[in-house]
Amino acid sequence: xSPLAAERPAAIRCSGLVKHYGEVKAVNGVDLLxxxxxxxGLLGPNGAGKTTTIEIxxxxxxxxxxxxxxxxxxxxxxxxxxxxxxRERLGIQLQETQLADKLTVEETVRLFRSFYRxxxxxxxxxGLVQLEEKRKAWVGKLSxxxxxxxxxxxxxxxxxxxxxxxxxxTGLDPQSRRQLWDVVxxxxxxxxxxxxxxxxxxxxxxxxxxxxxxxxxxxxALDSTPRLIASLGAEHVVEFALADGAGAALDxxxxxxxxxxxAVRPAADRTALVVAEVHRAVxxxxxxxxxxxxxxxxxxxxxxxxxDVFVSLTGRQxxxx
Amino acid sequence: MRDHxxxxxxxxxxxxxxxxxxxxxxxxxFPIVMAFALGIAFRNRGPEELRVGVLRSGEGEAIARLLDxxxxxxxxxxxxxEGRQALRSGRIALLVSPGxxxxxxxxxxxxxxxxxxxxxxxxIQRSRGRADAATVEEQRVTExxxxxxxxLIPGLLGMNLMGSxxxxxxxxxxxxxxxxxxxxxxxxxxxxxxxxxxxxxxRLFFLCVEVAALIGxxxxxxxxxxxxxxxxxxxxxxLGSLSFAGIGMLVAxxxxxxxxxxxxxxxxxxxxxxxxxxxxxxxxxxxxxQPFVKALPLTxxxxxxxxxxxxxxxxxxxxxxxxxxxxxxxxxxxVALRIFRWR
Numbered sequence: 001x002s003p004l005a006a007e008r009p010a011a012i013r014c015s016g017l018v019k020h021y022g023e024v025k026a027v028n029g030v031d032l033l034x035x036x037x038x039x040x041g042l043l044g045p046n047g048a049g050k051t052t053t054i055e056i057x058x059x060x061x062x063x064x065x066x067x068x069x070x071x072x073x074x075x076x077x078x079x080x081x082x083x084x085x086x087r088e089r090l091g092i093q094l095q096e097t098q099l100a101d102k103l104t105v106e107e108t109v110r111l112f113r114s115f116y117r118x119x120x121x122x123x124x125x126x127g128l129v130q131l132e133e134k135r136k137a138w139v140g141k142l143s144x145x146x147x148x149x150x151x152x153x154x155x156x157x158x159x160x161x162x163x164x165x166x167x168x169x170t171g172l173d174p175q176s177r178r179q180l181w182d183v184v185x186x187x188x189x190x191x192x193x194x195x196x197x198x199x200x201x202x203x204x205x206x207x208x209x210x211x212x213x214x215x216x217x218x219x220x221a222l223d224s225t226p227r228l229i230a231s232l233g234a235e236h237v238v239e240f241a242l243a244d245g246a247g248a249a250l251d252x253x254x255x256x257x258x259x260x261x262x263a264v265r266p267a268a269d270r271t272a273l274v275v276a277e278v279h280r281a282v283x284x285x286x287x288x289x290x291x292x293x294x295x296x297x298x299x300x301x302x303x304x305x306x307x308d309v310f311v312s313l314t315g316r317q318x319x320x321x
Numbered sequence: 322m323r324d325h326x327x328x329x330x331x332x333x334x335x336x337x338x339x340x341x342x343x344x345x346x347x348x349x350x351f352p353i354v355m356a357f358a359l360g361i362a363f364r365n366r367g368p369e370e371l372r373v374g375v376l377r378s379g380e381g382e383a384i385a386r387l388l389d390x391x392x393x394x395x396x397x398x399x400x401x402x403e404g405r406q407a408l409r410s411g412r413i414a415l416l417v418s419p420g421x422x423x424x425x426x427x428x429x430x431x432x433x434x435x436x437x438x439x440x441x442x443x444x445i446q447r448s449r450g451r452a453d454a455a456t457v458e459e460q461r462v463t464e465x466x467x468x469x470x471x472x473l474i475p476g477l478l479g480m481n482l483m484g485s486x487x488x489x490x491x492x493x494x495x496x497x498x499x500x501x502x503x504x505x506x507x508x509x510x511x512x513x514x515x516x517x518x519x520x521x522x523x524r525l526f527f528l529c530v531e532v533a534a535l536i537g538x539x540x541x542x543x544x545x546x547x548x549x550x551x552x553x554x555x556x557x558x559x560l561g562s563l564s565f566a567g568i569g570m571l572v573a574x575x576x577x578x579x580x581x582x583x584x585x586x587x588x589x590x591x592x593x594x595x596x597x598x599x600x601x602x603x604x605x606x607x608x609x610x611q612p613f614v615k616a617l618p619l620t621x622x623x624x625x626x627x628x629x630x631x632x633x634x635x636x637x638x639x640x641x642x643x644x645x646x647x648x649x650x651x652x653x654x655x656v657a658l659r660i661f662r663w664r
Contacts, residue, residue, distance in 0.1 A: 058508055060507060060508060060664065087509060092505075092508040094508065097501045098501065098502065099502065099505075102336065102340040103336055107332070110324055111333050113329075114324040114330075115509040116509070116510065158509070
């Protein structure tokens with residue numbers, strides 16, 4: 001960290017966060033340091049502790065242990081004068097909020113707007129999320145993507161310095177997802193800081209400067225997306241499956257010995273190879289299969305993603321972990 | 322120009338209410354339907370003719386004709402089996418079996434049967450020559466305020482204040498909690514007191530409409546007037562409404578689901594529907610229960626409303642019931658604030 005960065009307060013600083021729910025350790029020792037202007041992602045499967053972590057940072061959940069500092073301030077009991085002063089500077093979208101169905105978009109935004117001292121006008125904020133034409137529509141009549149953009153509008157209406165988004169695009173179609181990404185992009189272009197949780201690796205790769213991968217209440221990797229992918233040691237992934245099953249006849253050592261292969265990950269229905277050079281590894285793999293008389297039923301290659309990073313760290317797929 | 326959060330919250334409350342047609346019916350329509358139905362069913366009728374039967378026999382026809390001439394009675398000849406049947410099923414109040422002596426067959430625990438016994442005996446004895454020993458004169462009066470509907474309308478008003486206070490607040494609070502809207506508000510700098518006050522304000526607004534609708538209806542259809550001052554009535558209804566708003570807040574303070582809060586609300590309201598003298602006077606309950614019944618907030622509110630509407634009582638005369646109503650509301654509100662689950 002540069003000396004300059006150390007002088008001004010970080011957007012978010014937390015250390016040793018712990019939160020138990022009965023026997024379950026939802027958050028088990030999380031440390032984060034997020035700079036102003038950064039877009040930071042918490043990536044992980046459901047139940048990894050992302051939501052609990054973000055709600056502790058938002059001052060909505062009290063941690064069992066640990067320190068939190070947001071924009072250089074600490075949370076009091078949650079509704080003290082200084083807590084309110086801090087809340088004036090934050091924009092928060094929660095994962096499960098259902099806004100009132102019988103209010104219109106405009107009425108909802110005006111309601112949230114009234115809680116803040118310095119706020120966008122209704123027109124401005126509806127422009128930010130491109131919901132101007134839905135202004136008079138009841139919330140209950142909006143599509144999933146429009147509801148989610150309205151939720152973000154309610155978070156942006158306070159002109160926040162720091163925006164928290166908890167799974168903003170879960171369950172949305174690709175087009176709605178991209179529209180929300182555009183909203184986040186515009187907010188960042190104004191110098192805003194974003195902390196978001198997601199279980200879509202594509203979203204994290206697309207939006208975030210840095211990503212913390214969480215699993216079982218802990219951060220298991222934290223870096224920029226390119227560097228996390230680079231940590232795999234190679235940039236490509238070759239996946240294949242055999243007609244007779246998972247390729248039991250193939251020996252991992254044999255596969256690992258193929259030119260350009262850095263790692264072998266056998267799974268129930270397929271085998272994945274992390275490779276540096278696809279053009280050398282694939283012909284060699286095909287030749288090996290031919291020698292063994294194995295029938296190929298599937299073969300794909302792709303650039304390594306955060307998904308592959310997660311799999312190599314946990315041995316599980318992100319989406320079904 | 323910034324909108325005030327209290328105004329915006331109150332507007333949201335009111336919009337959510339009036340955009341829900343079912344809520345409108347239960348709060349405004351239902352009490353009026355109820356007042357109408359009960360007012361019709363229990364309207365004060367002129368003294369009704371009592372139906373009596375006379376067993377078919379030689380003398381029977383003459384007796385039946387005689388009794389039928391009495392303005393209070395309507396009589397018919399019957400066979401023994403038919404007569405017994407009619408008496409048992411309540412179609413007739415009394416069965417006369419002619420002869421010497423005459424036999425009156427009736428059930429003395431039925432009020433109308435006892436009345437019929439008096440009327441029938443009077444008519445027969447007179448026709449056989451009995452003279453009145455004293456001269457009497459009748460003065461018939463119908464006191465305004467003594468009809469059932471005069472009793473019912475203030476009771477329905479009290480019940481409605483209870484119902485809309487509890488449902489209106491309990492339901493919206495718990496719904497906001499289950500939908501995580503309450504938690505979302507907690508993530509803003511919204512003041513908690515603004516949130517709770519918005520319920521009170523929107524209640525007070527709808528209160529005016531509710532009270533005006535029911536009292537206006539009672540006055541228009543049944544001529545139920547307000548004998549006390551309108552200001553006193555307004556103060557009592559506001560007090561009642563605030564008190565039940567406090568109780569509603571308490572009921573909703575912890576519940577996480579709509580089912581849980583519905584159960585709690587019924588638990589609170591059911592005893593009062595029965596005990597608090599909405600449909601019939603609570604004096605019918607045993608003496609031992611009276612202190613308990615009188616301590617209930619709806620009993621006190623109904624008493625106060627009736628005192629204003631029927632007897633024209635002044636506010637000073639209503640100190641005790643008003644204190645009971647206020648006490649319940651205040652205590653509930655204080656406890657609710659302490660234990661309220663904000664997320």
